[in-house]
Amino acid sequence: MDQPEHSPAPQAAADTERVTPKALADAERVTPKALADSERVTPMMAQYIEIKAANPGSLLFYRMGDFYELFLDDAEIAARTLGIVLTKRGKHQGEDIPMCGVPVDRAEEYLHKLIAAGHRVAVCEQMEPPAEAKKRGPKSVVKRDVIRLVTPGTLTEDALLDARRENVLASLARVRGSGEEGDGYVYALAFADISTGSFRVAETDSTRLSADLARIEPAELLVADAVYEDAELRPLWRTLPAVTPLPKESFDGATAGRRIAGFFQVATLDSFGSFSRAELAAAAAIVAYIERTQLGARPPLGRPQREASTEAMIIDPATRANLEILRTTTGERMGSLCAAVDRTVTSAGARLLARRLAEPLTDPKRIAERLDAVECLVEETSLRAQLRDRLAGVPDLARALSRVALGRAGPRDLAAIGRGLKEGAAIAGLIADAPAPAELQAAARALGGVDPALAATLTAALDDELPLNRRDGGFIRAGYQDELDATRALRDESRRVVAALERRYVEETGVRALKIRHNAVLGYFVEVSQQNADRLREPPFDAIFMHRQTMAGAMRFTSTELAELEAKIASAGDRALALEQLLFDELVAAVTAETEAIRACAEALAVIDVTAGLAKLAVDENHVRPEVDNGLDFRIEGGRHPVVEQALRRDGGPFVANECELSPPEGARAGRIWLVTGPNMAGKSTFLRQNALIAILAQAGAFVPARLARIGVVDRLFSRVGAADDLARGRSTFMVEMVETAAILNQATERSLVILDEIGRGTATFDGLSIAWASLEHLHEANRCRGLFATHFHELTALSQRLPRLVNATVKVKEWEGEVIFLHEVVPGAADRSYGIQVAKLAGLPHAVVERARAVLTELESADRAAPTQRILDDLPLFAALNRAPPPAAAVKADPVAAAVKAALAGIDPDEMSPREALEALYRLKAAAKGG
Numbered sequence: 001m002d003q004p005e006h007s008p009a010p011q012a013a014a015d016t017e018r019v020t021p022k023a024l025a026d027a028e029r030v031t032p033k034a035l036a037d038s039e040r041v042t043p044m045m046a047q048y049i050e051i052k053a054a055n056p057g058s059l060l061f062y063r064m065g066d067f068y069e070l071f072l073d074d075a076e077i078a079a080r081t082l083g084i085v086l087t088k089r090g091k092h093q094g095e096d097i098p099m100c101g102v103p104v105d106r107a108e109e110y111l112h113k114l115i116a117a118g119h120r121v122a123v124c125e126q127m128e129p130p131a132e133a134k135k136r137g138p139k140s141v142v143k144r145d146v147i148r149l150v151t152p153g154t155l156t157e158d159a160l161l162d163a164r165r166e167n168v169l170a171s172l173a174r175v176r177g178s179g180e181e182g183d184g185y186v187y188a189l190a191f192a193d194i195s196t197g198s199f200r201v202a203e204t205d206s207t208r209l210s211a212d213l214a215r216i217e218p219a220e221l222l223v224a225d226a227v228y229e230d231a232e233l234r235p236l237w238r239t240l241p242a243v244t245p246l247p248k249e250s251f252d253g254a255t256a257g258r259r260i261a262g263f264f265q266v267a268t269l270d271s272f273g274s275f276s277r278a279e280l281a282a283a284a285a286i287v288a289y290i291e292r293t294q295l296g297a298r299p300p301l302g303r304p305q306r307e308a309s310t311e312a313m314i315i316d317p318a319t320r321a322n323l324e325i326l327r328t329t330t331g332e333r334m335g336s337l338c339a340a341v342d343r344t345v346t347s348a349g350a351r352l353l354a355r356r357l358a359e360p361l362t363d364p365k366r367i368a369e370r371l372d373a374v375e376c377l378v379e380e381t382s383l384r385a386q387l388r389d390r391l392a393g394v395p396d397l398a399r400a401l402s403r404v405a406l407g408r409a410g411p412r413d414l415a416a417i418g419r420g421l422k423e424g425a426a427i428a429g430l431i432a433d434a435p436a437p438a439e440l441q442a443a444a445r446a447l448g449g450v451d452p453a454l455a456a457t458l459t460a461a462l463d464d465e466l467p468l469n470r471r472d473g474g475f476i477r478a479g480y481q482d483e484l485d486a487t488r489a490l491r492d493e494s495r496r497v498v499a500a501l502e503r504r505y506v507e508e509t510g511v512r513a514l515k516i517r518h519n520a521v522l523g524y525f526v527e528v529s530q531q532n533a534d535r536l537r538e539p540p541f542d543a544i545f546m547h548r549q550t551m552a553g554a555m556r557f558t559s560t561e562l563a564e565l566e567a568k569i570a571s572a573g574d575r576a577l578a579l580e581q582l583l584f585d586e587l588v589a590a591v592t593a594e595t596e597a598i599r600a601c602a603e604a605l606a607v608i609d610v611t612a613g614l615a616k617l618a619v620d621e622n623h624v625r626p627e628v629d630n631g632l633d634f635r636i637e638g639g640r641h642p643v644v645e646q647a648l649r650r651d652g653g654p655f656v657a658n659e660c661e662l663s664p665p666e667g668a669r670a671g672r673i674w675l676v677t678g679p680n681m682a683g684k685s686t687f688l689r690q691n692a693l694i695a696i697l698a699q700a701g702a703f704v705p706a707r708l709a710r711i712g713v714v715d716r717l718f719s720r721v722g723a724a725d726d727l728a729r730g731r732s733t734f735m736v737e738m739v740e741t742a743a744i745l746n747q748a749t750e751r752s753l754v755i756l757d758e759i760g761r762g763t764a765t766f767d768g769l770s771i772a773w774a775s776l777e778h779l780h781e782a783n784r785c786r787g788l789f790a791t792h793f794h795e796l797t798a799l800s801q802r803l804p805r806l807v808n809a810t811v812k813v814k815e816w817e818g819e820v821i822f823l824h825e826v827v828p829g830a831a832d833r834s835y836g837i838q839v840a841k842l843a844g845l846p847h848a849v850v851e852r853a854r855a856v857l858t859e860l861e862s863a864d865r866a867a868p869t870q871r872i873l874d875d876l877p878l879f880a881a882l883n884r885a886p887p888p889a890a891a892v893k894a895d896p897v898a899a900a901v902k903a904a905l906a907g908i909d910p911d912e913m914s915p916r917e918a919l920e921a922l923y924r925l926k927a928a929a930k931g932g
């Protein structure tokens, strides 16, 4: 059948309804009512202005026919961001009105670009057909309303989302606290992903706020106006993609509980567990914002889960960036820890894995539960393979469910839920037959929580090939409903009757080129060429055919018979479509009734996918189960860097495994610090990072790239590796380095793991050496943390004489015919030189520069480099600055000089000495103090 020849002209309305530029520009300043009353404003513009003013801060997508139009500033912003043509729509008082438009069927693509560029968009739809408006009079405008605010944190469409990344909306509440700590405020974060339904709350404080935000990675953060304006916090906003200030009422503690209860349709929050005032305020702000942006539609949010502040390993933003946990420093997934260990086969699995890596656990019991599950699937090879096979066919249940709940679903979303539930049931069966540990059993139970009849109904109701939109119809399977089948048969039969009628007319008139066609304006009509038209206008045919339209070269007619047939076809087609819409609503209702159970099912599938993926990784990459307990050990044997190892393998090179022992020495109550020296390019940074990554993997519940790993839970992980400017915050490279070092020295505890790479490098040698020296002493004596400290200041190795838990380690190299060969092997001891010049030569520095550098180095080395170090060690114990008790007795005992002086003093009795004997004793003491 022919398509309609043209659709109603989308621009027609704009042509007739003139826009007043000044009025539009004033839209946010002048009351809409006043403007609407003004005679300069057409009814359409009055409507536009009113809607624009009601949605400040958003670009307005104003629906006109097949386009969303933008006007004035909105148009200029959109045209610039989207790279589309900016046109003009009329003039007023000499001013042009800028305008641009995007076609409705490509709106998602443009929305995506605008949101990614940090804008928010109010989508304004026509709420009635234009014909309806006409009935109210020629000047009436089509009713329009904003049906949704699209913001970075409230997206649900697949086209707008990254399948493998969560899209988190967070809110930060601040209330006055009673405690003296920090800045006197209590903070809480609430964070939800409305595309999947997760919803959590956690308390935080001013010192760990940035670490928590880095962990949560919100796409959009909501804060109260006053918090937004806080000068102390402002720099933090710049690190986030979008921050939305809201009036303080959104965070009002008095109404928070009621608002949350209202959203979840419960009378009280008692069954939700207990929440602090700040937590309630944060959760209420999220709920209110969702209601505002979704205009009443309710996404399938789970009840807010409360997180204890000690639940996750704290990792500050700099450490996350340095260790490239979810993304590399250049922002790509490829090359990150997450990409290297991800073997999941579903996007929900990939999202959960990223979340687990972003927040490793600190409770050995929960870590062991995850590890038990991974271990089970490491051993059960065939179960693992079967699970992964099944999982590969599981669609993104959570996101489909969210669209269903928000009324944005198409037939494919419903089918995805049906398919997901069916696969889920099969997966639950596989696990039930296996000796599965608690975590997998719990997941299998969740999979069994959905009524199997739902999946059966969805499969029976929905066709195999489905249209994208419900309004297109044609998605209900034949045989599902008798009434629909009968109506469709009538519709299709009628079409055959049209074809038969056409054949009959051809025979009766003898006009072979006669056609029955269809368009939106005329409906069905008979069309013949101009030459044949006269035949139909003569008796006897003029009694049958009535002239409708003359075209260039063709003439159109209708007949009573055709009109009757048309009515029958149209009504059957409409009725079939209407029946399908009813059935669609019924299916939506059936799915919505099971929201909680389906969400639990989606989560369980993600858990199984992550577990099976980690098991596959462990087998493929030869990872082992780490032992994680509440002690202070950190012993890694045969440790490897998961990312570098895989990269080297691609290039055909072997990775050299290394040991790391930071456990407390016999009798000590704090762990060790390794001082790693070694030539450039030897592998110091790789070694440092690999141990941090092993800690993250172990506490996330994954097997680790090592032969053995025993780890006492790490509460906070710090790393200062490499240096980068933070020009946005006005900090130089060295300043950034010092700010990060300060945070470590102020916050690291005995339970922490600290990775410091070449601190003090960014300033003059002696300044740098002194800072590195004092920092190392502080870490050892005050923080007492486990740590790895890589440096090119060889002078620091002398400190191990004085600091009992400091161990020197170096990365081995071989020198051969003046060239340096990297062995990448970490061994006890100190490096004697840097081989910087050899590395520079390898890098292709001009020959003349290399030779000159060698000469300068020889000069410099002839000066005695050890002397100043020895003096600091002997005469200036920097720990005195710590204002703490003297070094422990063990340290004194270990120092032969101190022991000799002590022994000499013990043999002296001043009351029994002559002046000469006293003078001799003094000389002996002086000699002993010099180590002589």
Ligand SMILES: Nc1ncnc2c1ncn2[C@@H]1O[C@H](COP(=O)(O)OP(=O)(O)OP(=O)(O)O)[C@@H](O)[C@H]1O
Pocket: 644, 648, 654, 655, 656, 657, 658, 678, 679, 680, 681, 682, 683, 684, 685, 686, 687, 824, 825
């Ligand atoms: N254990 C290892 N086995 C094999 N190759 C390694 C190993 N460790 C490092 N490498 C290789 O050596 C390169 C240099 O490593 P890395 O950057 O860690 O050196 P570095 O000692 O920190 O150097 P610099 O002091 O110049 O910063 C890496 O890119 C990697 O390819």
